[in-house]
Amino acid sequence: MYIMLNNRSICGYLAALLMAPAAYGAENALLEKSRQLTVEYATQLQAALQESLKSGGPAAAIGVCAELAPQIASDLSRQSGAKVRRTSLRFRNPGNAPDSWEARALERLESTNGNEIFEADASGGARYLKAITTAGVCLACHGDALAPEIESELATAYPHDRARGFKVGDLRGAFSVSWPAETRSKATTHHASQPKTPPVSKP
């Protein structure tokens, strides 16, 4: 199943929900959990970034993006059992490069101006991607004209940096949540007798 969730597809999504509410239970639960995780990630990261930009300026805030972001992601992963990370088609850190599912989903978000994508897979797991849009505050490190001290710090740490030249409103990347196999059956033990076939919603 591949669900594209944005303004354009929301009607199809609701229709699918109404037509097959039973089969949808487990997926809906994981979709909600995925959303909560990315909201939590975004909130923690934004607070730390704002705070650090205010107190130490952009050069100090590099550490927030470089160290705190992966730290928050691993805390959330440990707490939830899902793999939580950030990714992008134009990444700064090669460790954030998208896998093939993420790359396809990112391209889809980009081409449809979408906000999130959820897909339940055959193994009983699920994947979720939530768009991260470029804001004004991001341009200090992801825009066109970077201050010399930022430029030199980035050049040393990220010689193959591709995360430059973004404009406000551009898709910067995405939060990614991967639920391992069998998570759906665990999430819905009480729905065990219900049909397995998921509803299909097309954008």
Ligand code: HEC
């Ligand atoms: C102070 C500099 C700085 C600012 C401001 C900043 N970033 Fe970053 N960003 C970085 C660095 C450094 C990395 C690489 C982190 C790593 O090594 O994982 C990064 C990585 C990322 C990534 C992961 C994908 C990649 O390119 O490796 C995303 C997504 C991202 N930033 C989004 C944002 C958004 C959205 C904003 C504004 C809300 C923002 N950043 C503001 C420095 C910054």
